Amino acid sequence: MQTNNTIRTFFEPRGVVLIGARSSPGFGYGIPIKLQEQGWEDRLHLVNPKGGRMHGMPVYKRVSEVPDAVDLAVVIVPAHGVPGVLAEIGERGIGHVIIESAGFGETGREGANLQAEAEAVAKRYNLRVLGPNCVGVVNTKNRFTTVEVIPEALTPGNTAIIAQSGVFGNVLLDRLYYDSLFISKAVTLGNRMDVNESEILDYLRNDPSTRVIMMYLEGAADGRLLYRTLSGVTRDKPVLILKSGSTSEGKAATASHTGSLSGEDKLYGGMFDQTGAIRVKTLEELVEFTRVFSTQPLPRGNRLGIVTSSGSLGALATDAAVTSGLKLSPLSRSVVDKVKEGAPGWMNVKNPLDVGPSGKFVSALTAFMEDPDIDMVLAITIIPYAVFSLFGQIGLTGDMWFGDIAAIRRHARHKPLLVCVVGNREFVRHMSEVAGPEVPVLESPEMAARALAELWRYKRWRIRNDIK
Amino acid sequence: MQTNNTIRTFFEPRGVVLIGARSSPGFGYGIPIKLQEQGWEDRLHLVNPKGGRMHGMPVYKRVSEVPDAVDLAVVIVPAHGVPGVLAEIGERGIGHVIIESAGFGETGREGANLQAEAEAVAKRYNLRVLGPNCVGVVNTKNRFTTVEVIPEALTPGNTAIIAQSGVFGNVLLDRLYYDSLFISKAVTLGNRMDVNESEILDYLRNDPSTRVIMMYLEGAADGRLLYRTLSGVTRDKPVLILKSGSTSEGKAATASHTGSLSGEDKLYGGMFDQTGAIRVKTLEELVEFTRVFSTQPLPRGNRLGIVTSSGSLGALATDAAVTSGLKLSPLSRSVVDKVKEGAPGWMNVKNPLDVGPSGKFVSALTAFMEDPDIDMVLAITIIPYAVFSLFGQIGLTGDMWFGDIAAIRRHARHKPLLVCVVGNREFVRHMSEVAGPEVPVLESPEMAARALAELWRYKRWRIRNDIK
Numbered sequence: 062m063q064t065n066n067t068i069r070t071f072f073e074p075r076g077v078v079l080i081g082a083r084s085s086p087g088f089g090y091g092i093p094i095k096l097q098e099q100g101w102e103d104r105l106h107l108v109n110p111k112g113g114r115m116h117g118m119p120v121y122k123r124v125s126e127v128p129d130a131v132d133l134a135v136v137i138v139p140a141h142g143v144p145g146v147l148a149e150i151g152e153r154g155i156g157h158v159i160i161e162s163a164g165f166g167e168t169g170r171e172g173a174n175l176q177a178e179a180e181a182v183a184k185r186y187n188l189r190v191l192g193p194n195c196v197g198v199v200n201t202k203n204r205f206t207t208v209e210v211i212p213e214a215l216t217p218g219n220t221a222i223i224a225q226s227g228v229f230g231n232v233l234l235d236r237l238y239y240d241s242l243f244i245s246k247a248v249t250l251g252n253r254m255d256v257n258e259s260e261i262l263d264y265l266r267n268d269p270s271t272r273v274i275m276m277y278l279e280g281a282a283d284g285r286l287l288y289r290t291l292s293g294v295t296r297d298k299p300v301l302i303l304k305s306g307s308t309s310e311g312k313a314a315t316a317s318h319t320g321s322l323s324g325e326d327k328l329y330g331g332m333f334d335q336t337g338a339i340r341v342k343t344l345e346e347l348v349e350f351t352r353v354f355s356t357q358p359l360p361r362g363n364r365l366g367i368v369t370s371s372g373s374l375g376a377l378a379t380d381a382a383v384t385s386g387l388k389l390s391p392l393s394r395s396v397v398d399k400v401k402e403g404a405p406g407w408m409n410v411k412n413p414l415d416v417g418p419s420g421k422f423v424s425a426l427t428a429f430m431e432d433p434d435i436d437m438v439l440a441i442t443i444i445p446y447a448v449f450s451l452f453g454q455i456g457l458t459g460d461m462w463f464g465d466i467a468a469i470r471r472h473a474r475h476k477p478l479l480v481c482v483v484g485n486r487e488f489v490r491h492m493s494e495v496a497g498p499e500v501p502v503l504e505s506p507e508m509a510a511r512a513l514a515e516l517w518r519y520k521r522w523r524i525r526n527d528i529k
Numbered sequence: 530m531q532t533n534n535t536i537r538t539f540f541e542p543r544g545v546v547l548i549g550a551r552s553s554p555g556f557g558y559g560i561p562i563k564l565q566e567q568g569w570e571d572r573l574h575l576v577n578p579k580g581g582r583m584h585g586m587p588v589y590k591r592v593s594e595v596p597d598a599v600d601l602a603v604v605i606v607p608a609h610g611v612p613g614v615l616a617e618i619g620e621r622g623i624g625h626v627i628i629e630s631a632g633f634g635e636t637g638r639e640g641a642n643l644q645a646e647a648e649a650v651a652k653r654y655n656l657r658v659l660g661p662n663c664v665g666v667v668n669t670k671n672r673f674t675t676v677e678v679i680p681e682a683l684t685p686g687n688t689a690i691i692a693q694s695g696v697f698g699n700v701l702l703d704r705l706y707y708d709s710l711f712i713s714k715a716v717t718l719g720n721r722m723d724v725n726e727s728e729i730l731d732y733l734r735n736d737p738s739t740r741v742i743m744m745y746l747e748g749a750a751d752g753r754l755l756y757r758t759l760s761g762v763t764r765d766k767p768v769l770i771l772k773s774g775s776t777s778e779g780k781a782a783t784a785s786h787t788g789s790l791s792g793e794d795k796l797y798g799g800m801f802d803q804t805g806a807i808r809v810k811t812l813e814e815l816v817e818f819t820r821v822f823s824t825q826p827l828p829r830g831n832r833l834g835i836v837t838s839s840g841s842l843g844a845l846a847t848d849a850a851v852t853s854g855l856k857l858s859p860l861s862r863s864v865v866d867k868v869k870e871g872a873p874g875w876m877n878v879k880n881p882l883d884v885g886p887s888g889k890f891v892s893a894l895t896a897f898m899e900d901p902d903i904d905m906v907l908a909i910t911i912i913p914y915a916v917f918s919l920f921g922q923i924g925l926t927g928d929m930w931f932g933d934i935a936a937i938r939r940h941a942r943h944k945p946l947l948v949c950v951v952g953n954r955e956f957v958r959h960m961s962e963v964a965g966p967e968v969p970v971l972e973s974p975e976m977a978a979r980a981l982a983e984l985w986r987y988k989r990w991r992i993r994n995d996i997k
Contacts, residue, residue, distance in 0.1 A: 088886065091919055163885065167840075168875035209915035211953065226841035231913040235953040277841060305841060310857050311848035314840065314881050343975040344951065372635075372782065373694035373745060373773060377812060380779035389778045407636035413782050420554065436967060445699040447677035451559055459871065483812065485679065485703040507811040 067189050068256065068264040070157045072200040074244055075104065075134035078124060078155070080146055081138035082107035082160075084115050087160060089137035093118065093211035098202035099215065106131060124149040133157045134168060134265045135197060135207050140164030140172065143193065144179045151186025158183070159207055160193035161227070165251045166195055169405075171248045179253050196227035199234065201244050202270055206283035208249075212236045213258060218243020219272035221265045223258055225279045230459035233275075233348075241498060242308060242352050245270040256280035262385030266294045273298045273355040275347055279315035288332050295337035296491055296528050299354045299519055301349040302338050304329055337522040346508070352501040353512040357477040359520040360436040364390045365428040367413035370463075371440035374483060374506045375413040378439055385514030388436060399428040417478075423464035430473040437477035437513050439504060440466065440493055448487035459488075459495040467497025477516055481509045533754040535657050536724065538625045540668040540714055542601035543572065546592060548614055548644060549630075550575035557605035557629060557744035559677035561586065567672035567683065574599060576684050580765035592617040601625045603665060603675050603798050608640065609700070612647045614882045619654025620655030626651070626856045628661035629695070635662055646832075648722050656723075663719025664695035667702065669712050670738055676717075678702045686711020689733045690824045691726055693718045694880065699817075710820050713738040725750035727758040734762045741823040743815055747783035749797075763805035764996050767987055770806050771815040772797055805990040807983055808870055814976070820969040821980040825945040827988040828904040833857045833981060834897040835881035837909035837932070838890060838988045842880040842951060844897045844905055846866075849975035851984030857881060858902060867896040891932035898941040905945040905981050908934065909974060910960055914953035927956075927963040935965025937988045943982055949977045 083090050093116045096105050105116055106129065111422035113123045121127050125147070134150045136143060140162050150158055158458050165176035176193065178246040183190050191197060196219070197207030201217040220242055224230030230249040237244065258278060265271045274294070281287040306312040307326040333340040339354070341347045367422045369375035379389055389395065389412045392400075393521070400410045400421055408419050414429075416422045420441070432435055440465040449462075460466070468479055480502045482492045493502045503509040523529060551558050561584045564573050569879075574597065580590045589595050592602070592614070594991070602618045608630050618626055633644035644661065650931055651658050659665060665675030669685040676695070682702035688710055692698030698717040705712065713736065716729050726746060728753070733739045750835040762768055774780040775794040793965060801808040807822070809815045832856045837843035847857055857880045860868075868878045868889055876887050882897075884890045886905045890910070897906045910931040938946055948970045950960045971977040991997060 086919060086923065091915055095915070117891065122559070164875050168876070172875060205913075207920070209913060211918075212915050223840075226839070228839040228911055228913065229841040232911055232952040235956070236951065239954055246876060275630070279841070279844065303845075305844035305848055307848045308851040310851045311844045314844040314847050314883070315878075342873040343849075343973060344842070345973045345975070371696040371700070372810070372947070373692075373697040373747070376773035376779045376782040377771075379782050380773055380775045381811075383776040383778045406630050406639060409637070415782070443696055443700055445677060445696065446679050446703040447559055447563070450679075455554065483704065484700040486707055488703070503813060505813045507813070 067157075068260055070132050070189070071159065071191055071198050071205060073392055074157070074205065075136060076106070076129050076131035077101070077104060078106040078108055078127050078131050079135045079137070080108045080114055080124060080150070081136060082109050082120060083137070086240055091205060092137075095206055095209055099120070099206065099283065101205065106464050111275040113526055118253045123277050124153045124155070127153070129153055133159070134143070134469045136160045137162055140193070144175070144182045147179055147182040147188060149177060151182070151188055156187070157189050157263055159191045159195070159197040160254070161207070163194040165193045184254060190255040191248070192251040193250040193254060194227065196231055197249060197257045199244065199247040201246070213238040214244065216243045217245065217270070218275055218355070219270065220351060221245050221271040221274045223250065223274065224248070224249035225258070227251060229277050231407065237348065239351055240348060242348065242355065253282045253349075257286070259283065259286045262290050262294045262300065266297050272298060273351060275351045276300060276345070278304045279306055280303065284328070284332070286334060291332070291336035291338050296298065301347060302333060302343055303341050303344060303353050304305070307382050322359070336473065337519065337526065339519055346511070349503060349508050350512050350515050353477075353479065353516065356499050356501055357479070357516060360474055360477050360513070362436040363480055363517045364434060364436045365439060365510070366432070366435035367439045367441065368418070368425045368429055369413055369415050369419055369423060369443070371441055371443040372415040372417070374441045374443060374481065375415050378441060378481065378506035378510045379413050382390065382402070382510035382514060385511050387510070387514050387517060393434045395426045396432045408493045422462065426466075427469060428466050430476060431470055436478075437516065439479050439481060439509055439513060441481045443483060444488070447490050449488055458494050463492070463495065465521070466495050466500055470500050471498065477513060478505060479507045479509045479513060535625075536728055536731055538600050538657070538923050539627065539659055539666050540673065541671060541715070542625070542673070544574070544597050544599035545569070545572060545601045545603060546576055546595050546599045547603045547605070548576045548592060548618070548853035549604060550577045550588060550738040550899045551605070560603065560605075560663065560675060563674055563677055568672065569673065569806065572700070583682055587760060592621045592623070595621070598622055602625070604628045605630055608643055608661070610642070612650045615650040615654070615656065619650070619656055624655070624730045627659045627663070627665040627724070628719075629664055629675070631662040633661045639833055642718065643677060644722060650672065651723060659721060660719040663717040664699055665708040665717065666979065667715040669714070681706040682712065683737070684711045685713065686823070687713055687968070688819060689713050689736065689739040689742045690715035691733075691742065691744040692716070693719065693726070693745055695719060697745050700747070703814065707971070708820055710816065710823065713941060720909050721750045725754070729750065730758050730762045734765050740766060741819060742766055743819045744770045744813070746770055746772045748929050752796070756804060758945045759804035759806050761801070768806045769809055769819050769822065770808050771803060771817060805987065805994070807987055814979070817976050818888060818972060818980050818983055819983065821945075821947065823949070825984060826943055828945050828978070828985050831906040831985045832854050832902060832969055833978070834900070834905070835905060835907045835909065836897055837881055837883050837911070838885070838913040839909055840883040840885070842909045842911060842949065843883050846909060846949065846974035846978045847881050848984060850978035853979050855978070855982050855985060861900055863918045864896045864900045867890065868893045868946070871986070890930065894932050894934075895937060898937055898944060898946065904943075905949050905984065906947060907977055907981060908950045909952060912956070912957050917956055927960050931963065934963050934968055938968050945981060947971060947977045947981060949974045
């Protein structure tokens, strides 16, 4: 294994050559267009045996003809052509290759032989290879992408994606932006002929634009190495992992997908627990928990305060929180006093706090955020949409019902705060604005409670391992 | 307990009086407006001690002054006024009352005393009472509603909602329509001074417009009665139940909410299992599973076939399906032959079937739907949005990639079929159109697999109890 420096070239090449550039729609057609749009035209070169021009650019017939400094090659030629192309790349002195072509180890014995052949060529020339059977990388900072993504996916953020599967990474990029989850870097690993998840994790650990790492894994390339790597990375950054292949049927599915051996699920569970990695159970948890980890501080303890305008959703969140290891501790005297001031007689001032139509939501939320005996807060801001619309006509907005949540967050930065909204999509959108970019709005009370519990689990792991 | 006939009046009154009608925004202000919009003006009367006119209608000072035939009263006066109002209602000879006012048993001892007082009055006049502390009913067929709902919520459908909490029912109505889940009837129970969930279940069992019942419960009004009732209703219709209060903290929360004793969670678990009710674990499962039950037939067995364009999502769905009790059985000879015809050499024809970029999705899905050895099908239709958009420019739409799913459904009505899409919201919307109203599109592969597993669990319960 080489140093991080070598991984960096995949994300920050000085010059790139795309080998197998195609003039008609098909896999990889849009890559040069996307790179042109993002300002990479001067650092991009196209190669195709037919030559001519494509996308307004000259097309070289051979890699050796490419004139400028190039340190990264992106390969999209059919699988059988890959070994030859790798030799050309090596001869040209290019050290890094992303092989996007599929049809290797994931397809059976013939493909595995081809992959071994390609690997031998890569070794001979000392190439660092990402893939095959992947879609490469995205770096939102320099707007470099080897995959056709929508423009919103290139908005810079603090979250890195490692996906073993190309499609998986791609569909995440297609949807995360509307959950206000933005990306620092994304990488898809594919069959991992050379570069594996551990090297990428090490690289991202030192990447200043990455705060949180989300990962989809079918199986470790090297289990011991992953164990060692995770133990280190999680000291600095949370790593959320969705692993498939927890059943033998699921394992069989991954074998033909990225040629992975997904191994014994219990061993992975143990590894993630011991190394402080956060294992999620579903794709939805991966997205929702990452939204929370990428915006919230870690809690000091496990005492949750719930302020809600809906008793039922408060009860559902409470069940989920307690089942996941959080405590709903009794409210301190000072919080009770603050909330009771001016509250109607019927109001039970306790935790979870169902404010009902008392008008006390804002003062309760503020008191909860200020109270040192509450380590994290869930604000469930529910109102029937017809009522909200009606009062909207006389100028009432979400912050008047539920507080200027973005400002409340700014005044208590040390404490996790989530908002849960269930109801009309327009109201959810409105409350996302009220909550601001630093407070995620979740549409599931149970998911919100579980996400807070995971913040605490990670914090507890850090405490037990004497980290910070 | 009286007959179903008596419950029917809550949903199909001949005439209604709203007692406590208010002229300024506040709880219940919008009810007369909503009823006017829906064509109820001639059958609606308003009462308020101030008299005058409101919403263009005369306001009577006393219930006794209301001229026409009225068989249902909706009460929104403050709690302390309720016993007196109930007496007026009884004197006027109105037999059914929905008390929407809060401030009774859910608020502590004083409120409980008030509720007992109201109950005594109701008994004296033989009134049937829904509530207090609820928002009453919605009937999409005759467009009768005692709650301010958005217009979309009144689109007639086949699903009934029973919610113990008013707000809970209301927020469901605010959002279900955009999941294409439409309602036959909705009822919120509140403190259940009189009418309880069992009577409603019995009524809905015989309601021809209801195919599926979804229920939010904090605790049974009468556990034995609920057991007996569920055992009967589930013979005819699936009942999906979300129950809060599974922890002692959650229980405490429900006590102050609708004054419920939520009881031992294990007892409820046992009751639901034995009676064939479908217990869901989260609000999201309640919605997603109900979407599936309200559109899909029950499977003949537990053999699931998965066709996917994403290997990773196929593996995740497989893990969830197997863990939930489904089998991914080997494909029959005839399916393998059909799919292999014209397929590229690299394609592994097995179950789950990852078609990759083979172009074989449509023929595979068709073969799966036709094969007698597959009892239900999950179609995972994933494509990066940039690719979809690019091909969209030359006229390719979702049905060309993944088949005319609505038509495929029509040709194999006996077999559950779900679509899973993860990715850009526009693509999800597009695929929902391709799938048509009879095939739900879910955005979680695990949720889709679990929903299919629940269809099978319910079917297995029916088989074991010799039903149909």
